[in-house]
Amino acid sequence: MKTAFPGEFEQMVLLSILQLGDDGFALSVLRELDRRAGRRVSRGALYKTLERLEEKGLVEWEVEQATPDRGGHPRRRFSVTHEGITALQASRDALFQLWQGLEGVLGKPSS
């Protein structure tokens, strides 16, 4: 069992894709990361990460079917695989365990 833990940024990318639902296009992910987490990275950085996530089987994608008006390369719609979900749950649970009881030190999450 290969337990390669997703990195910090990889997790964020996975979560962004989930948030976007059927709008999981690369540039949407970029905007979502900025909106939610205030994280701004270049497109190249994101594509590289998506490529690695795919190699690990945590995301998959399909080419958007028939969009006759838009120019540029055909865009890809990313989605998180079942394995990706599992990995996210594991990471989250680990963090929760480590956060337990530290509210006094860290304060409440600023929602």
Place this chain on the structure above:
Amino acid sequence: MKTAFPGEFEQMVLLSILQLGDDGFALSVLRELDRRAGRRVSRGALYKTLERLEEKGLVEWEVEQATPDRGGHPRRRFSVTHEGITALQASRDALFQLWQGLEGVLGKPSS
């Protein structure tokens, strides 16, 4: 302002130190990581990480004062700096934002 985000493992190490309070010795951190997050790494891996966290000013340490009976090198007691706390809060908040509304997909944390 250099915004170098702590990596996934670095966060866990910081949290473990906080959990341990005045028992923040390297090998205790190792045990805590295993107990809470099920994460087992070699001592070398941990020391390297602690060293980097110190360079970034996220942890500091003091040599344990006067323990006349124990063998080996004098051990160091690690603690998280104010900057470390701030970094942890930022990471946590970012993740919370990304988790918002995904309970349906990810399920409740298994506490």
Place this chain on the structure above:
DNA sequence: GCATCGATGTAGACATTGCCGACAACGGGG
């Protein structure tokens, strides 16, 4: 038609993090 713009994606590079095994140092007990 041609220069450009906007939305995508790819390639190549390099810095930072994650992780390990091997070795050193020291006190205690055979």
Place this chain on the structure above:
DNA sequence: CCCCGTTGTCGGCAATGTCTACATCGATGC
């Protein structure tokens, strides 16, 4: 003295994070 348990240090390599530069292709405006 040799070995054991506890720490810590080193050097190296793999994985992740991130950027810049470049390539594609429709639409738009000369």
